[in-house]
């Protein structure tokens with residue numbers, strides 16, 4: 001309703017500003033993890049299913065912090081948050097209020113962003129090079145005209161469905177230094193670019209710039225240098241084809257721990273290859289960078305058992321395995337798994353490191369507690385549902401104790417299924433520990449402008 005002003009009653013800002021969204025808490029996320037556990041531990045004795053459900057805690061101040069980090073290190077590059085990474089409504093509203101753009105992969109993502117209110121369609125890039133014609137047409141009817149392409153068929157489709165599109169050619173770059181490579185699916189090789197641009201010209205289409213993606217979870221950010229060099233070559237090819245490119249889209253791939261390094265390589269390369277860029281706009285499509293650290297997950301130990309002997313092994317071999325201190329001594333079953341939040345193990349190549357949140361009703365787990373090798377499993381009846389095949393945890397863990405998982409914000413909630421009938425884990429929101437309540441202020445001012453209601 002837009003009647004909450006900056007600084008006013010921030011504790012209830014979640015309810016006041018966005019009535020359809022869950023409440024936003026203040027304080028550090030760990031406190032909320034703990035509160036959640038306390039409630040859960042208490043009421044699990046009442047046999048209420050909710051009391052033992054796994055849950056996320058989202059620290060929105062962490063998203064805010066990442067945005068400030070982005071602005072400090074890449075002031076010239078406007079981030080278009082990759083919605084696919086985590087389309088959480090609060091994250092979207094916060095980023096909208098902070099003025100980012102959005103990279104959408106589908107019509108539903110476009111609708112989600114525009115439904116927030118107050119976001120001009122020009123702040124969206126439809127960054128999927130292979131789109132259904134109906135998606136191109138519907139995006140156009142919503143005012144979304146900037147989109148990527150990397151093949152000639154896409155140009156014919158765009159000609160039919162949105163001849164006024166502002167096209168961005170996605171090129172192939174070195175993605176061999178990333179957790180998730182995209183080069184086998186997307187990106188025009190440089191030698192194909194001149195013919196694609198000629199085809200676009202022949203069809204009377206407007207191509208405005210170039211984009212690339214070095215792959216998600218890039219662990220060697222020096223690859224940005226080569227990608228910018230290739231982009232420069234494409235700007236020159238465009239001039240030959242009769243276009244004057246004005247947009248450079250450097251994609252995603254930014255890893256939290258390597259972000260400053262990536263920013264350094266990018267800035268150096270842009271200065272080197274694009275020294276005269278007064279009439280050029282540079283954007284990026286970061287996903288993981290913004291949300292990975294902002295979400296934690298708490299999972300409840302719902303069952304425990306001794307490891308099963310391998311039926312193909314002799315008794316002697318089994319005994320040997322049992323004696324090996326490196327082999328898991330216990331299997332713990334928790335209530336979220338690879339069909340849920342931990343789909344990131346399968347799709348995003350993540351390795352999961354659980355830690356103890358509470359043990360025997362206590363949050364204080366002594367560091368001297370005896371430990372053993374164990375494995376952690378999800379709740380479904382499928383044996384692929386393994387969260388951690390081998391990890392080290394305190395030996396005294398039991399059913400009813402809670403495990404914590406950090407860095408659960410990227411490519412987790414968004415791809416979770418309800419296989420075997422298990423609910424998706426809910427999110428508890430907090431504005432976290434930085435400043436007094438910067439996040440509340442940003443959201444409140446966004447609402448005061450009449451957006452998102």
Ligand code: PLP
Nearest residue numbers: 082216217252253285286287288
């Ligand atoms: N842009 C596009 C086109 C993508 O496909 C992806 C990820 O799949 C992203 C951006 C976001 O990548 P990241 O989360 O690595 O920043």
